[in-house]
Amino acid sequence: MHSIMIICPDNSPLKESEKWLSRYGFQVNTSNTLEQANRYYELSEFHLLLIDQEAINHLAESNIELPSVPHRIVLDAKASLSTGVSSMAQGALYYLPLPTDSETLLKHVVNALEQNKQPAQPSKQTTHVLFANTAEEAKEESIALGSAGSGIIGRCPPMQELFSDMYKIAGTHVTVLIRGESGTGKELVAKALHNLSQRHNHPIISVNCAAIPENLIESELFGHEKGAFTGANSSHDGLIFAADKGTLFLDEIGELPLEAQARLLRVLQEGEIRKVGATQSTKVNIRLITATHRNLIEMVKQGLFREDLYYRLYVMELLLPPLRDRDDDISMLAQILLEKACLKHNKPIYKYNQAFDKAIRAHNWPGNVRELENAIERAVILSPPERVEAANLKLADQQKQSSTTNISRLTEHDLMAGTTLDDYFKHFVLTHQHKMTETQLAHSLGISRKSLWERRQKLAIPKKVTN
Template identity: 45%
Template sequence: MANILVVEDEMIIRNALRRLLERNEFTVTEAGSVDEACQNDLDQFDLIISDLRLPGAEGTEMITRAPNVPVLIMTSYASMRSAVDAMKLGAQDYIAKPFDHDDMVQTVKRILLHRQGAITTSSEGSSENPGTDGQLRLGQMVGQCAPMQLLYKQILKIAPTPVTVLIHGESGTGKELAARAIHDHSARAKAPMISVNCAAIPESLIESELFGHERGAFTGAVSARQGLVEAADGGSLFLDEIGELPMEAQARLLRVIQEREVRRVGTVHSRKVDVRLIAATHRNLKELVEAGQFREDLYYRLQVIELKIPPLRVRGDDILMIAEVLLHQYAEKMGLAEPTFSSAARKAIREYHWPGNVRELENAMQRALILSEGPEIEAAVLNIDQRAREHVMPTPIQNDSDPTLLAPEDPLESPSPEDASLEDYFVQFVLEHEENMSETELAQKLGISRKNLWERRQRLGIPRRKSSKG
């Protein structure tokens, strides 16, 4: 039974975390500060879970006080800088408050398994491990806002299964990165993932490209050719913009999904294939079905699992985080010194609507890196500052009579830049679960008091729904 030290100055959170860990058969010792924690023999613990902000010394002090014990840092200040600083100092992982109880337990188990040298053989540890950056990234996707945390959790849950996945998202949001993360965390990771943009292939060639052809199947087919579906055998096939697939090709694709076989153009013989299909679109496939432009049977075959990639404009401080990551990558690639953003540039990046999403942000970072002069990137170099306020951020609607007026994706008015992702998490969790949970259950799941839950509802303009749970 693992022995865990919890260092947290807020009594309610400390008690809730202790009860959660004890329910999962861990032995827990509590402390309210670093000094109080150090009154114990720290080497007796298998893990230390510490809040970042503590009276006296910060929680990262536990890393140096207990060099032989892994430290998991908790913080309400969910920012890239605090997370990176904690990881650089040697923290084993990082988790934002209010944390999801299941995520906390899985993170604790993974760290303990890693400490025991068993992480490579434990499916429980490895399947839930999002990488060394913990909450900050999954694969090549970067972000810690609530929608991205939900996306990471969904990907890690569905990746080991063989089910077909349909990814929704605006152009430039990173749908292919999500598909790559699914593939890389699956049992097919060592096999190829073939990516196809259905909108980029001429309609006359799409069937040949996907399913292959035999010699003489059509003019110009001078030899037999393997299609991309066959090339993905044993691995994954990612079909981007599947809404653009012609109807005849849709029928052939349906056969691949149903029968696990492919028939090349120009032959009646079929070949067995073992392919995991991941599709993506920015269009509403249901509307295409109703318009007769997409096969209904294929739609329901694709709809087994649906993932939604949030647009950049609703991702809060993730925008600056991604901008910094991209700037670093391009500076290394171009062999240039890496500048920093001026306060005006940071404000412009944060407030701009980004209709082109991450793809547009990539272009802006390359342009800024090349054109900037001096150690700081100014807002004017970004070529977005004059348009930054075209998108006016709506404020939360406080209307008890119609709670549906507040959509989950509405940006928040009041939180500071450092606290935005935490508030996003709170809003999304409450809106998702309030119909099925009482206020007491919601508060317990969030690790806060019922009074604190009520106060946050008032501040964020989230009216309480009338439910049978009360």
Template identity: 90%
Template sequence: MHSIMIICPDNSPLKESEKWLSRYGFQVNTSSTFEQANRYYELSEFHLLLIDQEAINHLAEGNLELPNTPHHIVLDTKASLSTGVSSMAQGALYYLPLPTDSETLLKHVVNALEKNDNPEPPPEPVTQVLFANTAKETTEKSIALGSAGSGIIGHCPPMQELFSDMHKIAGTHVTVLIRGESGTGKELVAKALHNLSQRHNHPIISVNCAAIPENLIESELFGHEKGAFTGANSSHDGLIYAADKGTLFLDEIGELPLEAQARLLRVLQEGEIRKVGATQSTKVNIRLITATHRNLIDMVRNGLFREDLYYRLYVMELLLPPLRDRGDDISMLAQILLEKACQKHNKPVYKYNQAFDKAIRAHNWPGNVRELENAIERAVILSPPERVEAANLKLASQQEKSHSSPPSPSSGHDLMAGTTLDDYFKHFVLTHQHKMTETQLAHSLGISRKSLWERRQKLAIPKKVTT
């Protein structure tokens, strides 16, 4: 029987997990503080600790350090990127928000206990709900880019050219701008560059600039002093400081507000950061990698992006080809993703059949690899045990054939030939929204409903009129 210690104040939402964890067969003990836990128990004898961040804050108020607790999960009622990074740096297996539903918490408890029971290889911490990955990547340099073990797969000429450029760039400290459509794998390229670099023993911090509210992004990136703004009850180091000696990856750099752009420029020019509300600066040594699907030059012309920052970022550029231009890579990726989806959903691995491959190769993939992965997962969930069926991919092209008359020569894909991704997106939504729900539209495009809403706003696409 696995034993779990819960350390949290009496009013913590985490307290409620004691009863239902006990019902699942775990031996559960609780303490309101670390002092109480150490007084009555030997913490090293527990298989796992669940710790409310408030208990850790209480230690800090008494100038005490977090004890050496190698197997623990931190949960926080005020979850933030900077606290998540700090928790992972102190050895937390996972950092989760509070309240967290029982199903999610149970999944992470089981995963953590499995890591405890199978200590080789060492557990790799992953921040689950935030946008920073502080884990030190374990991909070996000897694994060739393009192979399944490298994390970034491809054999087509555009990908081979990309890999060649990556090998040349990786050993330097230059700033890199990665461009490509949404879903092409820009973060995978950034991580591969980090793993190939001299900084691979230090963290790579990944931040999606579009995912952090504009009023918080400066605090999360650069840190803040206590009292710098309402709610700043303590001082926090930012994510840039957390990336010191390592790599900082800023995804969707085009979404960074102008004021934060000015602060980032100073980091690149002077090699130092200044927290929000601070009067003194701190030196940092980072390698900056950025990514975007937007045209930064157009943004510069329209006053939405600083020209001086653009030229600081545009030292070296890597271009990711869209999935539709990658030839046989599509089939290779699909087979790997099919096996992955089967394992994820505890199904026997389906045989990759010709009809399935034909449907995949016929689709245009506006959502790229992310859309392909979502479509294959749908097919695995919906298909019968004996065979994975192409119809269960639920692709837009399939739905078009089943719900509408055959397209005329001047419509459909012919109309979209040579247009941009935004043009295709707008055309698809306007064409299909009268017969599909927002959820169906999002699934067909391989994106979330939130992303669909955001792109509606960006491209000024009106929603269907209901009467």
């Protein structure tokens, strides 16, 4: 049985890992401080130490040197590049942010224990960390983009070109527009840019503009004063204010109503926001990252997007390749996602077999990485313990159902003779959108507002122009 020592204050998020690590069969001991752990235990006898950076900071404040504690993972609620480099220089196997979800931490624990079996010190090739491996590499590679720990996995030429651009852009404060199909990982790119930037100690606030009802989006983004509208029983600061000194990521920026576009333009031009119902503005300092899979310049021509805002957003552009254009990345992604799904559902780690890979490589993946992850999770849940089966990806069934799922409540009377469901959907939306809100349209079709938005993109149905 592997023994693990957790060293952290009682209020640390790391404390919660004691119970679930014990359930996985590890022998776990805990201490509040490194001094306490060193006093009552022989730390060298533990297979692995999980240490909250706060406990290490306490040593420094007391002018006490860090004891020799091999095979350790350092976790930090205020993760930063400089601390990560320092932790690596002092011998940590991994440096991870807190809180870290149980799946991620378990994976790193298992990897660290595997390294522990080898007599030599972990090498650069066998040790993966959130930040750079050495201080000399910090400027060139502050996060190992392309590796599992960065959240963005890929080795193909288009992804390497993307990573190169990200490293160049991250250290600046310029506005970034990320373009790519749905499911390609635009939010992951935004988060990686934030983590690489000088703002990494401050929050990144992510907003899906398509997921917020039109009548609420200005209030959610810019805040409102008490009494500004019916139901505004208290003042609300808004998500842009919450991102002050950090990064604001607006996903699907093309779905932002024109009124909200005008307000956002003021934020970029003046560096200030004015709440709904307020008479005075408040200064904010944000870095704006936006994303879309729509052609914004075409929307400008159609009067659906402000031209002045477009040129404010289009300072730097990053293009994410679709999964079907990423060649061998598909197999590599599938293997990593297979292991992740096994850990998530407490399944044995399936061997990635040839039939499974063949089925995955044969599919076109219109939903990109998100679709791949969902398909693999299905296969893990449905497959027998001894083998993951390609048939359980259910790819063919999913394609057959995709044309009928979103309009399940339509009756035969609703459909026009000789038309497909897509034809009817487009006809219904174009006919009724000038007298209905997006929420009312979605309700009439029996789908969610997000599903309505997704089918608009698929069928290229323009939204009504708001004067």
